[in-house]
Amino acid sequence: MSRSPLGVLVIGAGAIADLHVAAVAADPRCVLAGFADVSADRARSAAHRNGGVPWTADVAEALTRPDVDACIVCTPNDTHEDLALRVAAAGKHLLLEKPLATTAEGAEAIVAAFARRDLVLAVAHSHRFYDYARTVHDEIAAGAVGRPTLVRLALLGGWIWPDWRTWVIDPVRSGGHALHNGVHLLDLVTWWIDSRPVSVYARGQRRTATELDVHDYLEMVVEYADGAVAICEMSRAHRPATLSHRDVVVQGTGGLLTMAWDGDSPLLWDEKGTHLLDPGVADGFAAQLGAWLDAVTAGDTRTPVSGEEAALAVALGVAAERSMVSGLPVEVS
Template identity: 65%
Template sequence: MTSDSSNVAPVGVVVVGTGFIADQHLAALHGRTDAHLVGVVDVDAGRAVAAARGNGGVRWTTDLGTALDWPGVDAAVVCTPNASHAEIALRVAAAGRHLLVEKPLAVTAAQAAGVVRAYERAGTVLMVAHTHRFYDYGRHVRDQIAAGAVGRPQLVRLAVLGGWIWPDWRGWNLDPVRSGGHALHNGVHLLDLVTWWIGRSPVSVYARGARQTSAELEIYDYLEMVVRYADDALAICEMSRGHRPQALSYRDVLVQGSTGTLTVPWDGEANLLIDERGPGNAPIPGGNGFARQFGAWIDAVRGVSPPPVGGAEGALAVALGVAAERSVASGRPVAVADVLAEAGR
């Protein structure tokens, strides 16, 4: 079901943080008729001015409170460094506005739980931008599992391997305090996705990290994360930003179920499905993941459908990322329940 934009005023949106990822959200926003950009916010006035000019001369400010008070603002998209997400989210909730926040929802389980409670009290929409759920491959694997193509998933292997993307050593992504570490910054995409595919409660995370690019890194730019689920289903995730050549971009998916096996190659437009009938394939439909994600959020804001990645799922992804970071540090599996307990859940 999609929203009918003919009889309802477009949703007024402010974008908070005007870095690289904000451009993706802005492009998705500009492609819609049921939402419009009211203005942008950035702590750096120069960036804010540039973003405002580049998006049709909309309003700009360095102050979040000012932006939330602008006439016609219904919702906010937050694209700031990870450690700021929880504080900003709480301010948006207090203002009675809806929120689409970049992953992760927060950098601690307690922060994430606090944000979820705030939106439940406010009665406004909270959605977390776990964009891989909206990418072609993510949706396709989920649809195949839901259709029973492989039976009950027992093993999922997901590798997302890439070269260095951050501009220099000053990037906030490389600061574990501001990013939460690589498991929360990039690894959380994989942790959320495999949990969505498997559809059962995660029990523990066992992770290993390496500093592939430089021993001086404060984060691990290469991660191996093993997630165990309630009925002994297993997910093996490999996340890298330390591969060479720098331009490398590679993904590999394997789902082993009780009745079949599904693989999705990075460079192909079809999967390979092997079941009792033998090998076969099916085309993967194309589409824009950011546009799909933004549309789902707007539909949620307008009451058409619930948010596909709500607060509870965002908070669980944070707990998985925290567990992975702790496991790397300790060399031992970390129980997800122990992380969630710290948040009072």
């Protein structure tokens, strides 16, 4: 890169942007170059909270600034494709909030645009960077359970959305809950199993209220080319609203790995006995930013969550949404 530290523009100054900004502030390899948001008030407020950095409501103008080397996009899902293509055209590297896009075609267009310009594209599947997910992945990759045959992942929580006007419960803007939040689970189990997904069979419920336009409770079953099966359960409908419940089970040909909801330490059963694994503690957003910066500063377009992997996660989420409509398994294209 031409300069160090890297100038990072944050596009979209909503709640999730705060987590990315905190990661930027903690990494000496980058500096916050400012905010761009369609709401001038929101951009101004974010800039004021972060030391009076530049702000604008004009994304096009911000992308022409010479001190902007890269962007983090934290905007509603239906804007991702347009903004990502504009960032690529401006020659900037990108860390994009999940999902990559709301359609498989849009996701593929983004991946192609960054490949053409030899720019670094990373997608914020942040769960991959937390120690629980890394520990499960690393144990599977090391052969601790043999070949995975069945994975169950449950992430259950209460209502997190601010009110009934929020874009995330508008299926046109978010793509549906399977694409907005469920994509975390679909990405993780596919990463863990490391096989090609062939179909998704999903059902959803509107547990909070029948008036919801998205399903706030999801069950998704993914089948893979090697015969493995993943069962994903996702909820934003549990009570109390502060509930945060996670459950992991990985059955393989050579062992069993579990992670109970009330602790972060996984248990591994294999032929040598029972082992308690220590995943440690990490800031997933900081680790995610660090991995992106590693790629940018090294001039390496490969990232821990590649554009191709993120596009596959989009295809899985879209298939899940279609399955809930049809009531039938949907092939993953």
